[in-house]
Amino acid sequence: AQKVTQAQTEISVVEKEDVTLDCVYETRDTTYYLFWYKQPPSGELVFLIRRNSFDEQNEISGRYSWNFQKSTSSFNFTITASQVVDSAVYFCALSEPNYGGSQGNLIFGKGTKLSVKP
Amino acid sequence: EPEVTQTPSHQVTQMGQEVILRCVPISNHLYFYWYRQILGQKVEFLVSFYNNEISEKSEIFDDQFSVERPDGSNFTLKIRSTKLEDSAMYFCASSEVRIDGVFGPGTRLTVT
Numbered sequence: 703a704q705k706v707t708q709a710q711t712e713i714s715v716v717e718k719e720d721v722t723l724d725c726v727y728e729t730r731d732t733t734y735y736l737f738w739y740k741q742p743p744s745g746e747l748v749f750l751i752r753r754n755s756f757d758e759q760n761e762i763s764g765r766y767s768w769n770f771q772k773s774t775s776s777f778n779f780t781i782t783a784s785q786v787v788d789s790a791v792y793f794c795a796l797s798e799p800n801y802g803g804s805q806g807n808l809i810f811g812k813g814t815k816l817s818v819k820p
Numbered sequence: 821e822p823e824v825t826q827t828p829s830h831q832v833t834q835m836g837q838e839v840i841l842r843c844v845p846i847s848n849h850l851y852f853y854w855y856r857q858i859l860g861q862k863v864e865f866l867v868s869f870y871n872n873e874i875s876e877k878s879e880i881f882d883d884q885f886s887v888e889r890p891d892g893s894n895f896t897l898k899i900r901s902t903k904l905e906d907s908a909m910y911f912c913a914s915s916e917v918r919i920d921g922v923f924g925p926g927t928r929l930t931v932t
Binding site: 747806810811 | 917
């Protein structure tokens with residue numbers, strides 16, 4: 703079955719600390735895509751990254767970095783030197799566009815609420 | 821940059837009333853989706869739409885729900901007889917290929 707697990711419900715850090723948000727997934731296919739979205743208090747879903755299953759290179763974008771490990775079915779997200787503006791709920795998601803009749807819909811984890819205190 | 825738009829941003833309705841949530845997907849996109857997020861919970865897939873028909877739907881998408889693309893630009897979600905538990909944020913998404921979706925800002929539906 704396809705599933706995304708974000709075991710950390712809430713994380714609280716002090717500004718400038720590094721923080722890692724965990725994401726573990728289960729998939730039925732060898733071709734799949736993984737995503738991270740940020741949901742600030744205003745409610746919209748802000749796309750952060752998409753990764754396909756054949757690209758295990760880690761990615762860095764400013765203070766954000768992602769570690770994709772197929773061997774452990776994990777796609778973890780690290781924020782370096784966190785800031786108050788990073789406070790949000792972060793969702794990890796999975797898509798299996800080639801599996802069965804899938805039309806590429808996303809399966810989301812339950813999210814991790816990050817609070818960054820000044 | 822093209823974006824998905826949704827109207828209204830907030831809809832309040834009474835239980836038993838019909839509501840229509842509207843979305844304008846990105847113009848060259850072919851795949852359209854609706855998702856739902858009950859307050860404080862995860863985002864859940866409702867339905868996907870391709871080639872003018874429903875291509876996939878979840879267990880949540882029962883007979884009370886329907887979707888259509890009436891004029892080639894709008895993509896609507898109708899809830900026939902709203903229940904209290906339909907209160908949620910509804911997100912529309914569109915995609916050029918079956919890989920992901922660009923999400924709209926959402927419509928917050930409150931059923932009283």
